[in-house]
Amino acid sequence: STWSTPCHPFNPTEHQLPLLSQHSHLTTCPGPPENWHVTPSPGKGLGVFATRALEEGTIVMREAPSLLITPPPIVPGYGYNVTEVGLRVQSAFDSLSPALQSEILSLHAHFKPGESSSTAFARLKAIFRSNAYNTGKDIGLFPKIARINHSCRPNAGYVWNERLGRRVVFANRRIEEGEEITDSYVPLLLSRRERQQRLDTYGFRCKCEACRVGEEEGRKSDRRRRDIKELLGELERGIAVEAKEDGVGRKKAKRLAKKSAKVVGLVEDEELPEYFAKAYRYAAVFHSRTQAWENATLWAEQGLRHMMMADSESQETKDMLQLTERCRRMWDEEQRNKTSSKETE
Numbered sequence: 001s002t003w004s005t006p007c008h009p010f011n012p013t014e015h016q017l018p019l020l021s022q023h024s025h026l027t028t029c030p031g032p033p034e035n036w037h038v039t040p041s042p043g044k045g046l047g048v049f050a051t052r053a054l055e056e057g058t059i060v061m062r063e064a065p066s067l068l069i070t071p072p073p074i075v076p077g078y079g080y081n082v083t084e085v086g087l088r089v090q091s092a093f094d095s096l097s098p099a100l101q102s103e104i105l106s107l108h109a110h111f112k113p114g115e116s117s118s119t120a121f122a123r124l125k126a127i128f129r130s131n132a133y134n135t136g137k138d139i140g141l142f143p144k145i146a147r148i149n150h151s152c153r154p155n156a157g158y159v160w161n162e163r164l165g166r167r168v169v170f171a172n173r174r175i176e177e178g179e180e181i182t183d184s185y186v187p188l189l190l191s192r193r194e195r196q197q198r199l200d201t202y203g204f205r206c207k208c209e210a211c212r213v214g215e216e217e218g219r220k221s222d223r224r225r226r227d228i229k230e231l232l233g234e235l236e237r238g239i240a241v242e243a244k245e246d247g248v249g250r251k252k253a254k255r256l257a258k259k260s261a262k263v264v265g266l267v268e269d270e271e272l273p274e275y276f277a278k279a280y281r282y283a284a285v286f287h288s289r290t291q292a293w294e295n296a297t298l299w300a301e302q303g304l305r306h307m308m309m310a311d312s313e314s315q316e317t318k319d320m321l322q323l324t325e326r327c328r329r330m331w332d333e334e335q336r337n338k339t340s341s342k343e344t345e
């Protein structure tokens, strides 16, 4: 990745290019070539495209926010006080270098119908609304990541990495050379209509491959996403409850194991890698509760692979590694017991 070489040490102020020019060894070091570039995307303004094939898990970008605000408290039933958000954005913007300010001002701004676009304040507010991402408890603008267009079946995932202070975008499946890199602006477990309602804020009609399908295929996709949401909710509640060792407990564990296998099938059919790690983890946990060690191990390994892509050092990933090791040990033991009982026969 761009940031992991000695040319780009981790430094929260690295976006302030004028400072870098004082360190000639930094500016003369060419660094690795980017694996993406920004170019027009028909019907979508600019977009980000892969300059070479990117294997699943490849980090596309790691970017620190250029502008970050802590939002005001949400007013119940109303949301954020928009003017207050705007004032915080303006004040953060005013403290930036001219280079960063002009990078931000070059970003896309979508104005709502009837909204004034005549003042600099109105433009900055619209830019923020059209491009910002939630960043932990804050909201941030990432000018490079902001060029990534939306898809309801995105080929890139992202996480806010608190330790690095960066948003990380990675390929969640193989991306071909020349293919547009996409992420999602809205929760994906909504129907086409609900997703479109949310995307109206950004001022476009989604024509991604998940939305472009015929009515029947579209209805199937809506149903799958709704089922995934319901099943994940049920499994989430089930995981919090210790499995009982009695007959009722075993029956319940079997039922949940079956549902976890079902949700894996659904996220795979719907091609939503964003939910793979979650689904594989549930499948591993519930199959371990039924002592189906082979399946539990295979799913744990898949879950671990996907969590490693997002953040190899997160607590979630460490917990998954432990679960994977436990499943492997238990499966090995099961194999050994089978072999020795055959030998004694």
Ligand SMILES: C[S@@+](CC[C@H](N)C(=O)[O-])C[C@H]1O[C@@H](n2cnc3c(N)ncnc32)[C@H](O)[C@@H]1O
Pocket (backbone or CB within 6 Å): 043, 044, 045, 046, 047, 107, 108, 110, 130, 131, 146, 147, 148, 149, 150, 151, 202, 203, 204, 205, 206, 207, 208
């Ligand atoms: C965060 S910006 C993405 C980069 C933007 N295309 C640009 O030129 O800077 C969001 C804006 O991009 C456009 N956009 C993003 N995804 C799109 C899509 N799937 N179809 C059409 N327009 C899209 C919309 O205008 C949206 O308001």
